[in-house]
Amino acid sequence: MKLITRAQWGARPSRYRLTHISGTKGVKIHYEGTHVPASLGRPDAHDQCAPRVRAIQASHLANDEEDYSDIAYNALVCPHGAVFEGRGAHRKTGANGTAALNAGHYAVCALLGSSGLTEPTDAQLSGLRDAVEWLRSDGDAGDEIKGHRDGHPTACPGGPLYAWVQRGAPRPGGGGGTDTPVPRYEPFPGVDWFKRNPRSPIVTAMGRRLVAVGCSAYREGPGPQWTEADRRSYARWQQRLGYRGADADGWPGRKSWNALKVPKV
Structure with a gap:
């Protein structure tokens, strides 16, 4: 995944404290719904993308009617x-x-418009799958991938992108659709469980x-029984x-557990 962090794209601070959520049923796909220049899709136009994201954040922060805390999308x-x-x-969208x-649901927005650039590129569809899988592994998103229009009266995410969602949001070239589950990680079972x-x-x-x-404090194992060696190893992590x-x-917490990315068993 080619992740560009908030610091890297120049995000402004949130206006209010963002609401923490433990997880969601899944992810909803959005588009900008305005004119997006077709030139943004040129291979040499990537330097225009971060300014566009900054402009979206600025428009959301300036929207007094909605009173957004930050850019609306995850x-x-x-x-x-x-x-x-x-x-x-x-973070609640x-x-x-x-x-x-x-x-x-979390919300992921494609830089795609209702005119101009209306057809997602293969790279963009792969990036959308990357975003979904990131929110699953790091944000405890569930399996659902839906469009913004599912449950809300809107044309978003537009015809071409919604058709892709209805096909199961497949990754271009195969894999990653509803028939091919993506790798998942064990959800945090709670410190009391340990x-x-x-x-x-x-x-x-x-x-x-x-x-x-590289955080082992084990002499044997590891094995299925929680022991003091597990606790010492986790403390190193x-x-x-x-x-x-x-x-x-050494007692696992949600943030450290999610960062460890324990494969689902």
């Missing part, structure tokens, strides 16, 4: 396949139409990831992430 995808971080993972719809000394394949998968990232003191006690 991510935006340009015709060249780059994923621009918007509100990001675990402001784009889906109502408070309930915003809590139900404190009950579980015996589970999840513990083994976690231990193997800790070994892979927390320290790797910059946690100190009581924050690096």
Whole structure:
């Protein structure tokens, strides 16, 4: 994934504190719905994409009627396949139409218009899949991929993009559609689950990831039974992430767990 962070594209600070959400049912696909110059799709026009994302954020922050906290989308995808971080993972979107719809799905916007540039490029479709998979792995998004118009009276995301959504949002060249599940990661089971000394394949998968990232405190294993060696190994991972003191006690937390990316068992 070609991720362009907020700092890299020059995002302004949020006006208000963004609302944290633990996860969603999935992702809804959007488009700009205005004129987007066809020239933006040229291979040599990528330097125009970050200014366009900044302009979208500026228009949202200036919208007194909607009173947006920030750019409304969790991510935006340009015709060249780059994923621009918007509100990001675990942040409630402001784009889906109502408070309930915003809590139900993340929102990813293609830099695509109702005139001018109306057909998504293959790179853009791949970038949209990248954004969906990123929100699944880092934001606990569910399996649904829908259009903005699903559940809200709007033409968004336009005919061509909505037709792609209805086909299962396949990655160009094959793979990544509804018939080919993308790799997923184990959702955070909660710190209390670990404190009950579980015996589970999840513990083994976690231990193997800790070994892979160089945080092993194991003499044997890792195995399915949670042990003090697991806790010490996890403490090393927390320290790797910059946690100190009581924050690096070896008991998994949601943010450190999501960062570890334990494969689904």
